[in-house]
Amino acid sequence: MSVMTPPGVxxxxxxxxxxxxxxxxxxxxxxxxxQAVQEVFDSLRLVLQKHPEYRxxxxxxxxxxxxxxxxxRVPWFDDQGNIQINRGFRIEMNSAxxxxxxxxxxxxxxxxxxLKFLAFEQVFKNSLTTLxxxxxxxxxDFDPKGKSxxxxxxxxxSFMTELSRHIGxxxxxxxxxxxxxxxxxxxxxxxxxxxxNEFTGVLTGKGLSWGGSLIRPEATGxxxxxxxEEMLKSRKDSFAGKLCLVSGxxxxxxxxxxxxxxxxxxxxxFSDSDGVIYDPDGIDRExxxxxxxxxxxxxxxxxxxxxxxxxxxxxPTDIKLEHNPLWNIKADCAFPSATQNEIxxxxxANLINNGCKLVAEGANMPCTLEATKMFLEAKxxxxxxxxxxxxxVATSGLEMAQNSARLSWTREEVDDRLHKIMIAIHKNCFxxxxxxxxxxxxxxxxxxxxxxxxxxxxxxQGLV
Numbered sequence: 001m002s003v004m005t006p007p008g009v010x011x012x013x014x015x016x017x018x019x020x021x022x023x024x025x026x027x028x029x030x031x032x033x034x035q036a037v038q039e040v041f042d043s044l045r046l047v048l049q050k051h052p053e054y055r056x057x058x059x060x061x062x063x064x065x066x067x068x069x070x071x072x073r074v075p076w077f078d079d080q081g082n083i084q085i086n087r088g089f090r091i092e093m094n095s096a097x098x099x100x101x102x103x104x105x106x107x108x109x110x111x112x113x114x115l116k117f118l119a120f121e122q123v124f125k126n127s128l129t130t131l132x133x134x135x136x137x138x139x140x141d142f143d144p145k146g147k148s149x150x151x152x153x154x155x156x157x158s159f160m161t162e163l164s165r166h167i168g169x170x171x172x173x174x175x176x177x178x179x180x181x182x183x184x185x186x187x188x189x190x191x192x193x194x195x196x197n198e199f200t201g202v203l204t205g206k207g208l209s210w211g212g213s214l215i216r217p218e219a220t221g222x223x224x225x226x227x228x229e230e231m232l233k234s235r236k237d238s239f240a241g242k243l244c245l246v247s248g249x250x251x252x253x254x255x256x257x258x259x260x261x262x263x264x265x266x267x268x269x270f271s272d273s274d275g276v277i278y279d280p281d282g283i284d285r286e287x288x289x290x291x292x293x294x295x296x297x298x299x300x301x302x303x304x305x306x307x308x309x310x311x312x313x314x315x316p317t318d319i320k321l322e323h324n325p326l327w328n329i330k331a332d333c334a335f336p337s338a339t340q341n342e343i344x345x346x347x348x349a350n351l352i353n354n355g356c357k358l359v360a361e362g363a364n365m366p367c368t369l370e371a372t373k374m375f376l377e378a379k380x381x382x383x384x385x386x387x388x389x390x391x392x393v394a395t396s397g398l399e400m401a402q403n404s405a406r407l408s409w410t411r412e413e414v415d416d417r418l419h420k421i422m423i424a425i426h427k428n429c430f431x432x433x434x435x436x437x438x439x440x441x442x443x444x445x446x447x448x449x450x451x452x453x454x455x456x457x458x459x460x461q462g463l464v
Contacts, residue, residue, distance in 0.1 A: 012048035012055070016041045019060045030113025032340060036120050036365060037064055039372070043447035046436040051455075057463075059455045066119065068092040071112070072162045074140055076155045079148055088159050090138035090166055090174070093119035096457035099170055100136030101126055101204075101393060101400075103177030106184065110141045114340070118177075121364055122393070124450030125386040128425050131397035136172055138163070144179050145299075156187035164192050169200045169403070175396045176205040178339070181251065181296075182217075201403025204396035208408075213399035215414040216392075220362060221255025222415070223391015223422045224335060224383075228360040229263060230426035231381045231442070237357075239263040243331040245356075247271045247324075248338035249295050249302050252362045252389070256335050257288050269326050271338060272302040275316040276326040279309060323347050330354045337362030348374040361385035376441060387429050387446040394421045 023037050041060070048055055070090040078084050089112065092100045102122040105115070115137045123135030140159060144152050167174060176185055185205045192202055199211075206212035215222070225239075232238055242265045246253050249270040257267040266282040270291060279287065287309060294300045306314035315325045327334065327347035334356050336343050340363065343351075348371035351359070359375055360383035361367065367375070375382040395418055402408055409417075429445030432452075438444045458464075 012045055015048065015055055016045060016060070019064070022061070023064050027113070027116065030116060032117040032365070033113045033120065035341075035369060036117040039365075039369060039443070040120075040124065040447045040451065043444040044451060046438070046444065047448055047451065053459065054455055057459055059458060062458065063094065063123070063451075063454065064120070066091050066093045066116065067095060068166075069112070069116075070138075070163075070166050074142065074155065074159045074162070076151075076158045078151055078154075084155075086140050086142040086155070086159075088138070088140045088162060089115050090163060090172070091115050091119040091136055092166070092172055093135045093137070094123040094454060095134035096454050096461060097127060098132035098134045099168075100172035101133040101175070101396065102135055102137040103139075103175045104180045104184075104188075105137070105139035105177040106142045106144050106179030107139070108141055108143045110139045115139060117340070118364055121386050123454060124447060125390045126393055126397075127450040127453045128387055128428060128446060129390050129394040129397060129421055130424055131394060131421075133393065133397055133400075136174070137177075138174060139177065139180070142179075144184065149183070152184060153187045156184055157191040160188045160191040161195065163188075164195045167192075167202055169202050169400070173201065173396070173400060174203055175393070178250070181205075182207060201400055204399040206399070211399075211403055213395060213402055213414055214409070214411040215418060216395050216399055217251055218255040218258070219395035219418055220252045220389050220392030221257075221337070222259045223394065223418055224252070224256055224337070224360050224362045224388050225259035225263065226391065226419050226422035227383050227388045227426055228333065228335075228358060228381075230423055231358060231360065231383055234430065234440075235381065239265040239333075242266065242333050243268060244333045244335060245269050245326060245329055245331045246335045246337055246362075247276075247326055247342060247366075248336075248363065249291060250337075252337040252392075253335075254288065254292055254295070256337055256362055257283055258285075260335075261285060261288070265333070268329060268331060270302050270305065271324075271326055273317065274301050274303055275314055276324070277302055277305045277312050277314050278326070278329055279305075279312040281311050323350060327351050328354070331356060333358040333360070335360055335362050336366035338366065339363055340365045341368050343367040343371045345370040345374065347371065351375075352378045352380065357381060359383065360388045362389050364389065372443060376443065379440070382442060384443045384446050386450060387425050387442060390425055391418055391422055394418060
């Protein structure tokens with residue numbers, strides 16, 4: 001990293017290493033959390049030499065310790081009348097700038113370390129949105145895949161029976177994440193309303209007829225493409241005719257593809273846990289509508305795309321491979337929108353060798369630290385998740401604002417506000433990177449920009 005290193009920076013580095021070793025010791029066997037903290041700390045070396053007050057106030061130690069961790073048992077009956085037990089979580093990480101805000105994830109991989117990494121990322125992402133929201137995350141190791149609607153409802157009701165004690169419109173406002181879509185939010189909200197006897201904006205991602213916001217389902221995907229558009233503009237470029245790789249096939253991926261089509265790009269791929277489809281002709285609006293019906297209504301598998309559209313190639317997932325074939329397809333832009341650490345060193349090398357000019361993260365921490373470093377060194381335009389995918393939580397914040405005012409804004413109004421927020425986030429990241437001596441490094445820009453707002457709020461509020 002080529003930065004001017006004023007005297008005393010070594011002390012900042014030593015301090016960061018000391019805090020990092022404490023984080024690893026206190027949070028053993030949580031590699032994703034270590035990775036998220038390390039990535040932010042690497043950027044903060046540039047800040048601590050200018051701001052010794054953060055060190056004396058132990059901001060790094062405080063910001064890596066959740067304000068509250070809630071873990072609970074979730075018992076429920078399946079359709080055969082058997083009792084099932086899952087584990088529920090809510091990590092209330094930081095409320096310095098507003099009530100905790102962040103998604104609920106229902107997936108077998110959910111554990112404390114993954115949720116702590118997500119909650120930690122969420123603190124800085126929410127800070128960047130310009131809206132007054134703290135950071136939190138939660139969920140369960142429950143898998144909605146293959147469950148009936150009644151089983152999902154019974155699980156959600158049991159989960160919310162415990163969670164309802166800890167959340168509220170001015171305390172903690174959860175949203176959806178992987179495995180938690182409109183169906184799950186509906187069941188969770190219904191149970192909260194029943195238990196608390198109040199109709200309030202305690203969850204975001206609600207149905208339009210009962211407090212939801214237009215554009216919320218589209219927001220993460222749209223926002224990611226708006227952010228990427230600003231990145232391209234910084235090099236006097238646009239999406240016209242660009243070949244784009246998109247991983248995943250859920251909400252974020254679908255609306256990333258839709259907005260790419262709006263801006264004249266040519267999306268080529270979708271994926272799920274079974275494998276990847278590559279359509280050399282490009283995914284047009286008709287094919288996208290078919291994928292949305294497949295995934296959102298029939299809850300089918302992406303391999304069916306290859307059966308429906310004959311020119312498309314389906315590549316099954318091979319866990320023995322150290323790379324994903326999706327990232328070895330020649331393209332101009334990549335949008336990892338599936339899950340954490342899906343782009344590893346080999347994948348990054350493949351993308352760079354194939355001439356990829358831009359990577360914008362639709363998922364949370366989809367690139368390993370090694371991959372991130374490779375992109376930055378190769379001068380690829382790289383939009384880190386906490387900035388590039390902040391459109392989802394930004395629109396959740398807009399939903400909270402509408403709920404508080406008992407109003408509903410038009411589609412155009414919400415989309416316009418989202419677009420302006422993403423432009424503001426890019427401007428903040430871009431200018432902060434320049435100010436701290438690493439022009440063009442949006443990772444540093446996002447980490448530092450997000451951190452400063454939270455750290456200064458913590459200083460103002462005393463030792464809490």
